[in-house]
Amino acid sequence: MLSLFGSAELERVKLDQPPAPATESSGDATTVWQRCLAIIGDNVSPQHYRTWFEPIKPLRCEGRELVLQVPSQFFYEWLEEHYYGLLQKTLYQVLGSGARLRYEVVVENSSETLEQRTIRLPAFRQSGSAPVQAALPFTPTAPDVADFTGFLNRRYTFANFIAGESNQLAHSAAQAVAEQPGRTRFNPLVIYGATGLGKTHLVQAIGNRILERNRTLRVLYTTSERFTIEYVNAIQNNKTNEFTAFYRSVDVLIVDDIQFFEGKEKTQDNFFHTFNALHQLGKQIILTSDRPPKELRDVDERLISRFQWGLTADIQPPDYEMRLAILQRKSQDEGVDVPREVLEYIARHVTTSVRELEGCLISLIAKVSLDGRLPSVELAKEVLRSILGPLDSLAVTMDDIKSAVAAYFNISTELLESKTRKHEVVLPRQVAMYLAKQLTTLSLKSIGLHFGGRDHTTVLHSIQMVEGYLATDPTVAQAVEQLQRKLKA
Known part of the structure; x- marks a missing residue:
């Protein structure tokens, strides 16, 4: 995935005193950010707005640069991965083309004397005409490995993927494929399950493990939607041959959310031939879907048949023990000591989605970090009510x-x-x-x-x-x- 926020190293600045009180600049930042929120609120669900945008605090606005404070680096990375396009368009609309955005994370470190560390994080780089969507490097010949971009997120690894009974088969198959891509019977490997259960994490972990073992392989992660858009663009720009050559040059092809191929006949036909070419060459194909291949509608039977050539593994909603383990790992990663009874309370109430589970924890950590409150069951109840609505007998x-x-x-x-x-x-x-x-x-x-x-x-x-x-x-x-x-x- 395109990293709109750049990859600059983090600059850690030690501060001897708390952040400065609000100034005229910070007042301007509040006005600018409120205008941004008005636009953002119309483009995301209420739940996502409360979880990912309400905790953000505007610090200052200097010219066309807006500086925002976020609760944690994980929070920043989530914004980078999921909302960079929306944030860029919104800021350009409010401050004009070429506006800049920067984040700061204030982390308290308990030692002999309390000091605050501010981590300054670069946002999207200034570029008047930079596209929000990355374009794949279509050339008459396949790009060199050194120039190849696979759009993998380095945060997604097997090490931070919590395995349990609900995803045991998918996790084991993923590890087997990562060890021997294209040389197991799991080709293609299709992982399906409801949204928010970790499919994307698992398939990108495969890609990252493969590259750890062999940097010379071309591993490409994409989505069915991106594949479709690029195919349409290739037709419009008379570059279908380059498009086809590029996709057939990869060693490992990972396609997320193949259910969105439904009803797209021309795209399906192109993907059918790409699938055949890669499979015949012994290349590894990895797919995800929100349902089993046989339940896909308006998809060519030839494709569905090929999707079922290898292994189809499902991911079910996590059980209580797994939800608790996920919350414990995530709180450790965030460096926040959340009492077990608080994690247990969240684990009992958020039962269907890992993404929603992590979102609730991040909201709680945001209140702890930004409002100075202690993590407690009462605070967890407050957070869950704001996200899930009234709670029942659970x-x-x-x-x-x-x-x-x-x-x-x-x-x-x-x-x-x-x-x-x-x-x-x-x-x-x-x-x-x-x-x-x-x-x-x-x-x-x-x-x-x-x-x-x-x-x-x-x-x-x-x-x-x-x-x-x-x-x-x-x-x-x-x-x-x-x-x-x-x-x-």
Whole structure:
């Protein structure tokens, strides 16, 4: 992907004092940024606006250069990757062509004396006519490896990809392809799943690993939309031969979101012949989609057949343990110590999208960094309400359940977690496990960890015991009903 913000090294400047108070320049910056936000708000979803633009603070506007403060370097990189085109167009509209944008990240470092470090990051470079979309280097002959640009994002690696049951097959296949591109049965490798589950991360990790092992290979990452646009441009500019030669010169072709080939007959025909040529030469083809190839509509049957020649692997939404691991890794990467109970709260509520999961964490970190607040469950609730809307009964926590059960049966929460097998403790513990399964999204394994590290078979047995009591013991049935009503209130 084109890096609109350049690749200059970061300049770290130590500051002995906090940032200077607002000046006339910073006031101008606020006005300029508000005008920008008015345009941006019409071009992104409310959720993305709240997550990625509300936390930004305008610092100063000097001539045609706007300086913004963002919560973290990850935040900056996300803006660079996903919104550089929108930001450039917006700033040009507000300040005029050739306007410049710069970011600053203030990171607090706790040591003997507190000092603030400002990291100054370059944004898009000044160029009156620079295109937002990068053009591939079509030439009559294939470009030299030294001049080849593959549009891979270096941040996407296997090292920072969290693997679990929901993506195990796709992750294993990706690693196998990265080790021997074009020499496994996984050609093409098609990875499908809903948006925001890590497909792009995984396929770009393949490309980056391949280049680590062999810098002489041409590895190209593109999207079906970009492929289509470039094909249309090639036709209009009478460069179809150069277009075809370029794509057939690569050693590894990664195409994201092939579902957008639907209904584009001419593009499909060109991609069909490109696919055949690469496959016959033993080159590796890697594709992603939001659904299995056989469910694609308005796509040539010849293409669908070829998409199914190799391996088709799906990525499912992550389970609770994997969501928690993702949040722990991301908070570590950001250098922010977020309490486990806060991460657990987010992991319980954001269940379908890794991208949304990370977005919620970044919003929380932004409030911690910019507003000086402590990371807490209450702050997490506030962030999630602003992004997800009103929260439902999933707000019930394990602490809520254990406290309610302990109070009902007049025992301590410590006894619920203990190893004792006295009947007056075993029954409440079993009821608590049953309620945990009913009122949370925790797996049996996770529930067991909250009760003294018991394994999932013990939890399953406890749940089955309570289910039996509900049908035969009115006292237990009444206790469960009252506890459920209290916890849902």
